[in-house]
Amino acid sequence: MQNQIVARFRRRSDAKAHLQVLCRLIPSVSFTLIFNVVLEQQDQTA
Helix, strand or coil, X not given: CCCCCCCCCCCHHHHHHHXXXXXXXXXXXXXXXXXXXXXXXXXXXX
């Protein structure tokens, strides 16, 4: 078994839609959706 990043998305809904397409196209493979939230920090200097 091997892990491989297939695609990266900015929105969770886009990632879910892509996952559904992959599962339909390749039903014999198990895919996992991992969503990593990265909070952008704004410059707080005044």
